[in-house]
Amino acid sequence: MSDLSRRATQMLDEARASRPALDRRRKERVRQAVASTVATTAVAAGAQAAQTVGATKSVATAWVTTTVGKVVLGVGAAVVGSGLTVGVMSARRAAVAVVRPAVEPAVGSRGGTFSAADEARPTNTAPRPVEAVRATDSQAAQVGITQEDHAAQPGPVTGRTTEDERAVDVHTAPPRVPRDALVAAADSATGGTPSDERAKNAATAGTPSDERAEKVNATGRTPSDERAAKLTATPSDERVANASTVTGQVPQAGRAVPSRLVVAEGSRTEATNPGRPTADVRVAPSRATTPAVEPPGERPSGERDGARRSDALATDQPGVAPVRGGTGNTGSPQDGSQEAAPGRQLDLPATPGRTGSTAVSTPPLFPTGDARDSSPRPERTSSSRATEARGREPAFDSTGGSGRPPPEPAAPLRDELTVLRLAKAQHDAGTFAAALASLDEYDTRFPAGVMAVESQVLRVLTLCELGRQPDARAVLVALHRKSSRSPAVTRLKTSCAAE
Amino acid sequence: LTDWPPAGHPEPVHALSVADARGSEASAPDFDALYDDTADLAFRVLAAMGVREAELDDALQDVFVVAHRRLGEFRGDSKPSTWVSGIAVRVAHDYRRRHTRKPTEPLHPHEGVLRATGEAPDVTVIRSEALKSVQAFLEQLAPAQREVFVLAELEQQSAPDIAASLGAPLNTIYSRLRLARAHFEAWARAHDGADR
Numbered sequence: 001m002s003d004l005s006r007r008a009t010q011m012l013d014e015a016r017a018s019r020p021a022l023d024r025r026r027k028e029r030v031r032q033a034v035a036s037t038v039a040t041t042a043v044a045a046g047a048q049a050a051q052t053v054g055a056t057k058s059v060a061t062a063w064v065t066t067t068v069g070k071v072v073l074g075v076g077a078a079v080v081g082s083g084l085t086v087g088v089m090s091a092r093r094a095a096v097a098v099v100r101p102a103v104e105p106a107v108g109s110r111g112g113t114f115s116a117a118d119e120a121r122p123t124n125t126a127p128r129p130v131e132a133v134r135a136t137d138s139q140a141a142q143v144g145i146t147q148e149d150h151a152a153q154p155g156p157v158t159g160r161t162t163e164d165e166r167a168v169d170v171h172t173a174p175p176r177v178p179r180d181a182l183v184a185a186a187d188s189a190t191g192g193t194p195s196d197e198r199a200k201n202a203a204t205a206g207t208p209s210d211e212r213a214e215k216v217n218a219t220g221r222t223p224s225d226e227r228a229a230k231l232t233a234t235p236s237d238e239r240v241a242n243a244s245t246v247t248g249q250v251p252q253a254g255r256a257v258p259s260r261l262v263v264a265e266g267s268r269t270e271a272t273n274p275g276r277p278t279a280d281v282r283v284a285p286s287r288a289t290t291p292a293v294e295p296p297g298e299r300p301s302g303e304r305d306g307a308r309r310s311d312a313l314a315t316d317q318p319g320v321a322p323v324r325g326g327t328g329n330t331g332s333p334q335d336g337s338q339e340a341a342p343g344r345q346l347d348l349p350a351t352p353g354r355t356g357s358t359a360v361s362t363p364p365l366f367p368t369g370d371a372r373d374s375s376p377r378p379e380r381t382s383s384s385r386a387t388e389a390r391g392r393e394p395a396f397d398s399t400g401g402s403g404r405p406p407p408e409p410a411a412p413l414r415d416e417l418t419v420l421r422l423a424k425a426q427h428d429a430g431t432f433a434a435a436l437a438s439l440d441e442y443d444t445r446f447p448a449g450v451m452a453v454e455s456q457v458l459r460v461l462t463l464c465e466l467g468r469q470p471d472a473r474a475v476l477v478a479l480h481r482k483s484s485r486s487p488a489v490t491r492l493k494t495s496c497a498a499e
Numbered sequence: 500l501t502d503w504p505p506a507g508h509p510e511p512v513h514a515l516s517v518a519d520a521r522g523s524e525a526s527a528p529d530f531d532a533l534y535d536d537t538a539d540l541a542f543r544v545l546a547a548m549g550v551r552e553a554e555l556d557d558a559l560q561d562v563f564v565v566a567h568r569r570l571g572e573f574r575g576d577s578k579p580s581t582w583v584s585g586i587a588v589r590v591a592h593d594y595r596r597r598h599t600r601k602p603t604e605p606l607h608p609h610e611g612v613l614r615a616t617g618e619a620p621d622v623t624v625i626r627s628e629a630l631k632s633v634q635a636f637l638e639q640l641a642p643a644q645r646e647v648f649v650l651a652e653l654e655q656q657s658a659p660d661i662a663a664s665l666g667a668p669l670n671t672i673y674s675r676l677r678l679a680r681a682h683f684e685a686w687a688r689a690h691d692g693a694d695r
Contacts, residue, residue, distance in 0.1 A: 004680055008687040012652050014629030019653065022542040022559075030556055031534060034563045041564075 416442070416449045423458055432465045453479065457488045464496035472497035530567055537583040538563070540654065544584050547637065547649040548591035551598070558594050562587045577663040581656060585664030588646050595642070636686045640679060647672055648679035 004012070022030075423438035439459045442449065449455065456479045463472035476497035479489055492498060541562045542555065550558045565586050573582055633653075637645050646665060650656045658676065662669040 005684055005687065007691055008680075008684050011629045011632060011687055011690075012683075014626045015633035016653055016655075018623070018626035018630045019543050020546050022539045026556065027538050030538070030559050030563070033556070033560045034534070034567065037560065037564050038567050 413450055416446050416451050419445065420451050420455055420458070423455070423462075427458060427462050427465070432462045435462045436466070453483050453486050454488055457492060460492050460495055460497050469496045469499070530563075530570060533566065533570070533579055533583070534563055537580050540580050541583050541587040544587040544649060544654065545591050545594075547634075547653055548588060548595070548645065549638065550591050550594045554594060558587075558590050562590045565590065577660060581660040581664045584650060584654065584656065585666070588650070588665065592642065592646075632690055636683055640682060644675045644679035644682070647675040648683065651676050652680075652683075 419438060419442045423435045423442065426432070426435035426438055436459070439455055439462065442451075442455050446452070446455075456475055460472045460475050460479070463469070463475065472495065476489075476492055476495070479492075483489060538559065542559055545555055545558045545562070546552075562583065566583055569586075573579070637649065640648065647661055650661045650664070651658065656664075658669060658672050661667075661676075662672045665672070
């Protein structure tokens with residue numbers, strides 16, 4: 001190593017001697033600053049660790065609480081519903097026992113929950129409700145009861161699910177009900193039951209069989225030559241009205257008995273044996289009472305009094321609400337109590353032209369595509385409902401058919417998710433064309449949907465799977481222009497549209 | 500921070516004693532002692548490495564925050580002064596790089612760090628002139644050579660210590676020091692010729 005010259009060494013010595021030094025006050029100030037920084041770092045690290053632990057605990061606690069709550073609520077609803085159903089039936093039987101001698105042989109229709117088979121049973125025989133409690137999220141409660149089972153087991157059949165799931169089911173269930181099967185089931189239920197005579201009486205009392213058939217047509221909402229009944233989202237009262245006819249509701253002396261057993265539209269009917277049709281029975285998500293079909297003015301005065309007495313007796317039972325059909329009420333006593341008031345109002349004579357037509361405009365618990373209008377609905381007759389049902393397009397056509405409903409500007413998020421989940425399921429199942437149709441459905445129904453970005457992302461992926469890269473790229477470009485910072489859009493960087 | 504160290508701490512003697520509370524090894528030096536011994540050295544290295552006067556306190560604080568954080572890793576393989584000077588060199592490098600990216604004012608010698616020594620005024624002037632000359636030389640020296648030259652010629656550390664503190668091979672340190680000395684020799688000659 002080369003040594004420095006004398007001059008360079010001298011310069012270094014002089015510079016070294018005059019180097020700046022750290023005075024004491026400055027040194028202590030820096031010492032305190034270091035201490036503060038160290039303490040701040042320690043506190044921040046501790047707080048961050050505590051925050052992380054706290055967040056983890058809170059998430060775990062929330063999850064456990066939610067899960068336990070769901071289980072408890074489900075079990076509680078099932079237990080309460082079972083007890084309520086039994087109690088209601090017992091009270092109703094007692095009411096019948098009291099009222100029948102007084103109103104016999106009064107005719108006409110009146111809201112109630114007895115079925116024809118129930119009336120055929122001796123009054124001292126305990127009803128045997130068949131209940132199906134829904135347990136999963138993906139399927140509706142389907143009570144597999146054949147017509148023979150129904151006849152042999154004359155108690156009311158109650159299917160019970162949580163109401164949101166029922167609302168979803170109405171939208172998503174595939175249309176698999178042949179219309180003639182429904183008609184056959186209706187005929188079998190009404191004409192094949194032991195209460196033939198009562199059916200005849202009911203026909204003379206204002207419910208002709210052709211009207212029932214017309215209502216079945218309204219349920220199917222297709223021309224007679226079409227075999228498959230489309231899944232429709234009719235208003236809940238309409239569904240109950242249509243379904244009650246199918247399930248053997250036979251108007252008879254003193255009452256028209258909307259059954260608690262309701263065949264939902266879109267349920268499966270396998271007519272393997274024309275004489276012995278088998279029907280899967282679903283619970284209609286309706287809280288409305290079943291309207292009876294009766295022309296105004298044909299109801300004798302004594303019938304109304306008898307029915308009122310029946311209601312009064314049923315209401316007097318502690319803890320028992322005068323259930324008039326609509327199984328959605330059986331899960332909660334509060335629902336039944338809420339329904340009692342409109343039921344009585346409908347019995348008032350001040351409502352001409354609505355004798356027995358107990359179309360309560362109670363909104364469904366969860367809004368569906370048809371329930372976007374929250375205002376009270378006007379009372380309508382069954383004929384007007386049938387006409388309206390024929391002319392109405394289905395709110396959701398899972399076949400991706402020709403008719404599309406008009407856009408819904410204020411559709412709830414639940415409907416969006418229903419359609420989008422269907423599209424995602426179809427995409428995951430490899431049915432990309434169907435997924436694309438569902439996405440078209442989504443875009444049509446929800447042009448300004450909350451999940452619009454996700455819908456477009458799924459569209460890009462579906463188009464990629466279909467080999468339509470230019471279309472996928474066009475969608476991606478539009479999507480990137482609109483919301484380029486969305487994580488969902490970022491996911492498309494690996495799609496074919498980004499190539 | 501007013502409750503630091505926490506109540507009930509066994510030895511709340513000094514704020515920097517918290518270093519002991521984090522379970523540092525027994526071989527690690529006490530942080531207060533380390534600071535007392537090496538703060539002047541770190542300050543000088545920072546100044547010689549070109550950290551601005553206005554940022555010297557912050558840079559010194561950063562040096563000892565790093566030293567506090569890494570005190571548990573210090574195994575005594577080198578002298579504490581060597582270890583701290585290596586940290587100071589890196590912190591100074593970061594400060595200089597920051598100003599290279601975002602220059603706000605030109606680099607300048609540290610006028611403010613000169614202090615009254617109590618010596619004769621002419622001696623003080625001569626030494627301050629020598630310091631300015633060395634600072635001017637260091638400003639035009641390559642950073643790698645500057646680090647070695649400062650530690651070797653101004654702080655008079657040995658080449659093995661410099662290699663340990665900078666984490667560079669010993670021959671590399673020798674090479675850099677040789678080149679830096681050659682540059683300084685040439686610069687001193689030119690400076691003398693200009694003075695004459």
